[in-house]
Amino acid sequence: MSAHQGSARAERARASRLVPPDWVFLVAWPLLKVGAVRADIRVARMPRDSPLRHPLIWLRLADWLLFGLFPRLAPRSDSVAVVIALTGGQAVATGEAMRRGRRDPMITRPLAPQLCWLVYATVVPLLASKPEGRTPNLTA
Numbered sequence: 001m002s003a004h005q006g007s008a009r010a011e012r013a014r015a016s017r018l019v020p021p022d023w024v025f026l027v028a029w030p031l032l033k034v035g036a037v038r039a040d041i042r043v044a045r046m047p048r049d050s051p052l053r054h055p056l057i058w059l060r061l062a063d064w065l066l067f068g069l070f071p072r073l074a075p076r077s078d079s080v081a082v083v084i085a086l087t088g089g090q091a092v093a094t095g096e097a098m099r100r101g102r103r104d105p106m107i108t109r110p111l112a113p114q115l116c117w118l119v120y121a122t123v124v125p126l127l128a129s130k131p132e133g134r135t136p137n138l139t140a
Contacts, residue, residue, distance in 0.1 A: 018124045032117055035110030036063070039097070042106045052100055056107070059097040066090045080129045084122055091118035 040060050046053040066089045074083050094115045101107035 018128050032114040036114055038110040039107045056097055056101055059093045062093040063090050080125045083125045087118050087121040091115060091122055094118060
């Protein structure tokens with residue numbers, strides 16, 4: 001076994017401890033997206049003259065666009081940077097929507113679990129790709 005194969009096996013073992021089993025994703029994402037749809041409906045029902053309505057609509061659209069791009073881009077890329085960019089972008093869009101809509105709990109409460117999940121999903125690839133004592137290579 002070459003040194004490269006050994007380090008790849010060690011990285012997979014480290015990642016497997018951090019990444020939940022596949023069935024967790026099958027349960028979590030539908031529940032998270034039901035909450036997101038609830039928040040989206042609340043945003044869509046805001047008065048048209050509300051200064052928050054248009055920015056929130058664009059932030060929610062950005063979240064859904066990144067969600068739709070993930071299964072098309074992430075599996076085809078060998079780079080951890082793609083996963084981090086997509087999940088991190090979703091986390092930023094979700095967090096900003098929560099910040100702008102902070103006075104309306106019907107927007108913030110359904111989005112809070114999604115934000116937590118996205119922060120976790122952004123950090124785990126960083127930790128899993130980091131060899132001991134080195135910073136992760138986000139361009140490889």
